[in-house]
Amino acid sequence: MKRSQRVAEAGIVIMAVAMIFLTGCTTEKEREAARQYREEAEAYMEEEKYEQAQEAMKQALEQTPEDEELLAASEEMNQKINQRIDEINAYNATMEAARQAIEADDAAALDALQESDAGKALVKAAQETGSYIYMPEGGTSGKGIGFYTFNDCDCDQWYYGDYQEGSREGNGIWYYVSSHTEDKSLYKEVYQGSWSGDAPNGTGHQVIALGDTVDTDQDFNVENGLFYGTYDIKDSLEDGTEVTGQYELQKGKYVTISDEELEKNNFVVPAEPHLAIAFLYNEAGEIKSCTMVYAEDATRGVKHFY
Known part of the structure; x- marks a missing residue:
């Protein structure tokens, strides 16, 4: 009787094992492996490593192929990946159009791109990390x-130019353009030159223009985005008098002319905080004009560019 019972019990065990394989049931070890692979897939998604995420999810499904919740998660992940790839392709197409505009120095085309729906979408994407x-x-x-x-x-x-491990290093062009001016004229600032340490360093050329009026178009020495050195001024007064002069930049700031010097040369000292760039002289060496900057900190350079 006992022997028959043991044989019967053994038969039940064999049938139970067979049922496990027939119904696709999984072991605890397989469920744990699937959980770990799924966590890997989610981590890869956070890093935007989509191929690795899909491979990890595939391995998770191999462990528990009948897990409906995991199947749904895999489908949702693939939908997110496809959507993200479409977004990235759109951003990259915008970046390619910007590259062409910068290479051609086409400020109008770059401004139009910024104002487009594609440009606004890029702004939103860049704001998450700053770039x-x-x-x-x-x-x-x-x-x-x-x-x-x-x-x-x-x-x-x-910025269009050389990168080294994600930092601006080498030669590059920094470009700012805006049509949001009082008279809707196009304003642009462009710096082209040397970069190191993710900042302008070395020598470079800056152009600043509003519409057809060019304010700056010259070479500068640059250190961490600030201009240095002594530079010549060539200008003409309203009466046509040609004037020349010099100004000096230290750490991007104009070397200030004292109020005493201004008064001695018959210039009125402004009540507002001010810095004087330079005296302008005519051919006879007489001081004819003085260009003033009304600001507490008239930083001169491309420091605001990075």
Whole structure:
């Protein structure tokens, strides 16, 4: 009787094991492996490593292929990946259009791109981290184009040039353009030159223009985005008198002319905080004019560019 019972019990066990395989039930070990693979997939998604995320989710499903909740999570993940890839392709197309505009020095085309729906979508994407960088050849080093946003000003700006491990290093163009001016004239600031340490360093050329009026178009020595050195002024007064002079920049700030010097040369000292750039002389060496900057801190350079 006992022997028959043991045989019967053994038969029940065998049938139970068979049922496990037939119904697709999984072991605790497989469920734990699936959980770990799923966590890996979610971590890869956070890092935007989509191929690795899909591979990890595939391995999770191999452990528990009948898990409906996991199947639904996998489908949702793939939908998010496809949507994100479409977004990235759109951003990169915008970056490519910006690159072409910068290479052609086409400020109007770049401004139109910024004002487009695609440009506004790029602004929103870049605001999450402060920048969006596109490297056509992939990786983090080489020739690329970056779009940069700032929390303290509405001055979205572009960089096109050399990168080294995600930092601006080598030669590059920094470009700012805006049509949001009083008379809707196009305003642009462009710096082209040397970069190191993710900042302008070395020598570079700056152009500042509003519409057809060019304010600055000259070479500068630059250290961490601030201009240094002594520079010549060539200008003409309203009566046509040609004037010349010099001004000096230290750490991007004009070397101030004292109030005493202003008064001695018959210039009225402004009541507002001010810095004087330079005296302007005529051919006879007489002081004819003085250009004033009414600001507490008239930082001269491209410091606001990065």
